[in-house]
Amino acid sequence: MEQQLEGRLAFGLFTSINGEGASLPEDALYEILPRLPAKDLCRLRAVCRPWRSLLSDPNFIAAHAARHPDQPLLVVVGYQACKKNGPVICDVVDLSGRVVKRVHAAGYDDGIRTNDRWVRLVMCTHADLVCVADHGFAMSCQLLNLATGAVHTLPNGVAPKHAAQVQEQATDLSCYDCLWIVFGLVPSIGKYKVLRLVQAVEDSGNDTDMEEEDDLDDPATLDLYEVLTIDGSGQASWRGTQPPPYDLESAYRDSSAVTGGIAYFMLPDDCWDYDGTELGLVGSFDLEREKWRSSIRGPTSGYRATTLKDIKIASLSGHLALCCCRASSSSMDIWFLKDFHKGSWVKQHSIKVSLLHVPNVAQPLLMLNDERIEGHIESWAVLENYIQKIDINKPQMKRYVAVGLYGGNILSLANRILPSS
């Protein structure tokens, strides 16, 4: 029978060993291959060139994604790329910790920016986009599309309104520093918007001389909140927006989450007390309307947080999730925000976590669909182990500075392996 097989399958999509016959229609391969999971398809790119072409085709990938709504979970682990750490700006890893894609910082490999001062770091991630910035003068920001390799450089400078305001009010402030930046998809317009806090500061070069000057009357810094719409035209510019009705100056990098076109922020610990009863716990910005919303409190019952580091917010399954660790019972409760206006939370999950892991509990990343929860709890632990592993067992790897769920397509991500033949 093996003899008879020779030359049987020749779709025109590949060459059979003896180059004979075209006994199976090409349609059949189009019907067969989309049924395979993405991981198999990535591996089968090594079968032959025509297969690689088909399996890398954007139309094929889109059709495959439509027929496989449950994509494998991938995590973006962002680093700081610098002379000390090396050129890797981020890794995309699967839940076993295997690197699916390693991304180098632009400008590193070609030697343009390898000086000691230069550090590029991942600020935040969303879907298949990663936001990277120059550390220290983080005004230079780029959105990196991991699947296509496209780099979208955000405009330099601040909103014209802010530039004028700084010039008018605080002439001694001559430098800008970006304290944080978040971005997310606005579903109603199908575009991404970016929100950032820029601080106008004194030129650091004068610091030593000016240090003892009386700066009680004049603010040493000026906070500027700005929004940008990514419309792909390259013509976008920053727009000034109102400051929030709460303090977000000291928001942590990992204390924000974007879901449903709303950017949420954990408020600094002086904005809430231990019961979460008097002041708000979570602030938010409506990216579509470009308006701040009033802060909301945490869950009022069954909720006790000892310190801020025991609470993280995250975007899970399209909900804002509040994750509270309870060291006493080695568990993490995950609350979903059910109604923003009522400020009502529902305890959706309670996950057992190892005591050892509690102190550096990661921002939960994984979708917790009810039918898939078991596997994902497990994966969550694996993921955390992975993060520890890269710190401990692989000294050549850097400390991560940002972690996010990769929302793109694994077949697109693994594209561009070889230059096209």
Place this chain on the structure above:
Amino acid sequence: MEVDKGKGEAEETRKVAEADRDTVTLKSSDGKLFEVSKEAAARLSTVLAGMIAGGSIDDNGTDLKQIGSEALENVVDYCNKHANSIPSAALISSSISFNTAPFKEPEEWERKFVDRLSHDALFDLVEAANFLGMERLLDVTCHKISEMMKGKSPDQIREVFNIKNDYTKEELEEIRQELAWAFYDD
């Protein structure tokens, strides 16, 4: 399933009979004749449905020169089995190059039907199903082939499907390194 048509029957008788018959006769490339329910053929094959509607069915056996007797026997077998299973089994939508409709899982009897086939017979059946526009049978056979591909290494795929490796050794090594994660089992 194969029938031996006597040659003594009169032409007139046959034509009258043809209109009333509830089966059609199909002739394979190697001249063997098979009889299949007209209703099932029309329902499962767009090509046969067109021929029946257009009156181009030959009572002596409609020539299907592209299909060998083994594959045609399987086609007819499938049609008969299908007719005996749930009658309302829906056909999948017509497939174009990049179909986006959700996959319809084969039924138990359909799995068994393709599981017993050799690779050779399976590939022939794909070809026959495609030629006759039998969407559901194409679906079932392609599902089986995709199952055969799952978890296989590129080497194994090339061997089973007789595909020439047109990569250089260096290129292959580069792909293996780049896609190392995809070469591990979960």
